[in-house]
Amino acid sequence: MHRLLLLLTLVLAAPSFAQSARALNTEGFRLYQAGKYPEALEKFEAAAQADPKFALAQYNVAATLGVLRKQGQICPYSAHRQTILERLNTAIQLDPRRLARAKEDADLDPIRDTLGWQKLLGRSPTRQADVPELLRRITWFSPGEGVYGSTRKLSFSEGKRVVLWRRIIEDPTRTEEQAGTYTVKGRTITLTFPGKKPIPGRMTARGVLEFEELGTFLDSPSECEA
Structure with missing residues (x-):
């Protein structure tokens, strides 16, 4: 009852x-x-x-x-x-x-420039054919460094152009940009900047970029960290 x-x-x-x-x-x-x-x-x-x-x-x-x-x-x-x-x-x-x-x-x-949004549109890092498009559609950020948050960012564009943005933690703090080129083969991505040797990397099936020397990049910046 x-x-x-x-x-x-x-x-x-x-x-x-x-x-x-x-x-x-x-x-x-x-x-x-x-x-x-x-x-x-x-x-x-x-x-x-x-x-x-x-x-x-x-x-x-x-x-x-x-x-x-x-x-x-x-x-x-x-x-x-x-x-x-x-x-x-x-x-x-x-x-x-x-x-x-x-x-x-x-x-x-x-x-719009996140992996989550691209997945809603039907693109996936599990498909190698989608890797070039995901590279261009997403803005990539390094993990946070304490109160400074993400200090590096990668942007890929048409014409195989790539821009690396950095925040230099010095006194005073400054920013710099380097323009270069990139190639994609399967999941392998190679970055080339003027006067430097190529930097190999890859996109994982989880949608994370991993580069020698530069480290890991994700689709969202580190924000509001103490």
Whole structure:
């Protein structure tokens, strides 16, 4: 009898949870339209918590984090690229139609050059044929170095051009860029910079770049580290 009453209570409560989630999402959208993005994020998060299967709320969390990232509010709101991708993936799993919207949504521009976004488009580092495209589509960052975060970045472009960006930790700190060329054969990638011997490397099946001398590169920078 007690079990029956519990099940009945849950069934009756379910619509109210959904209604609450929709109401919270509507409040969030109004705040978003008014440019009050932190407040909108709070409402969208509350809507997603009220109904974890509410795809639109999950999507709106991802989009609002994208806006906050564009505004440079990364650390205060944990607007990391991977966090945005996680929420977007959740939304798409709940409602695959969300992917079509995401392709046109400027709020999600900060994640276009990530491995996670490329996977949503059907590309994968497990397929060697996709390696050249992934190299060009993704911006690659070194792991963080304490408070300095990522100190190296690689950008590949058409015409087999590559640019290596570095932050030199000295007093004063400075940055420098080196332009060079690259070749790809299967998973093997070779970088060549003027006046230096070629630097061999590879893309792993997990989508990580590994180079002799330069080390490892990932699709997201290290941010907000203490």
